[in-house]
Amino acid sequence: MGIRNIVTNEDPILRKKSRVVTEINERIKILAEDLVETMREADGLGLAAPQVGVLRRVAVVQVGEELHVMINPEVKESEGEQLSDEGCLSVPGLAGRVYRPLKVRVSYTRPDGSVAEVESEGLEAVAFCHEIDHLDGILFTDKAEEIKSVHSEDSDEDSDKSSGEDADEAGDKSVGEEDKLSDGVSEEGERREL
Ligand SMILES: [Zn+2]
Numbered sequence: 001m002g003i004r005n006i007v008t009n010e011d012p013i014l015r016k017k018s019r020v021v022t023e024i025n026e027r028i029k030i031l032a033e034d035l036v037e038t039m040r041e042a043d044g045l046g047l048a049a050p051q052v053g054v055l056r057r058v059a060v061v062q063v064g065e066e067l068h069v070m071i072n073p074e075v076k077e078s079e080g081e082q083l084s085d086e087g088c089l090s091v092p093g094l095a096g097r098v099y100r101p102l103k104v105r106v107s108y109t110r111p112d113g114s115v116a117e118v119e120s121e122g123l124e125a126v127a128f129c130h131e132i133d134h135l136d137g138i139l140f141t142d143k144a145e146e147i148k149s150v151h152s153e154d155s156d157e158d159s160d161k162s163s164g165e166d167a168d169e170a171g172d173k174s175v176g177e178e179d180k181l182s183d184g185v186s187e188e189g190e191r192r193e194l
Pocket of ligand 1: 087088
C-alpha cells in the first residue's frame with residue numbers, strides 16, 4: 001500500500017464510469033489513504049480513484065489547508081463561470097483552459113462515514129469538478145477550449161526547437177528551464193495538476 005501508480009490516458013480505465021461505494025470497508029479506507037499519499041507525492045491538487053486504476057467513486061482534493069477525502073462526491077449546486085487553466089496527472093504533457101463553475105456546493109461521505117457539505121469557489125471548485133469528472137470517465141481535454149502541449153518535467157525532447165520568443169540567446173542561465181517550470185502552473189504560481 002502507499003503510493004500507487006498513476007495511469008495515463010492510454011489506459012481505457014480512465015474512460016469508464018466508477019461505481020458508487022455502498023460500504024466503507026477497509027479496502028476503501030486504504031484506497032482513500034493511498035490516494036492522498038499518491039496525490040502528495042505527485043504534487044497534485046487532487047486525484048481520483050480511476051487515476052490509480054480503481055473504478056470506485058473515491059477522490060481526494062487539497063488546494064489549500066483543507067484536505068477533502070471524498071467518497072461518492074456529488075456537485076449539488078453550481079453558480080457562475082470561470083475559465084480555468086488545467087493540467088491532469090493522467091494526461092501528462094497537455095494543458096488546457098476549461099469553463100468551470102465559479103462556485104460549487106459539493107457533498108460527500110468521509111471515510112469515517114460522516115457526511116460533508118462543502119461550499120467552495122475558485123481553484124478548489126475547479127478541483128472538485130475535475131475529480132468528479134474523472135469518476136464519470138471525463139477528462140479535461142474533452143471540455144478544454146484550447147489544448148496545448150507543455151513540457152513535462154524531465155523531457156528534453158523539445159530542447160532542440162525552443163521557439164525562442166523572448167528567450168534571450170546568450171544564456172548565462174538556461175532560460176529554457178525557467179520557462180519549463182512555468183508551464184502547468186498558473187500566473188500566481190499555483191500548480192494545477194489534478
Ligand atoms: Zn485529472
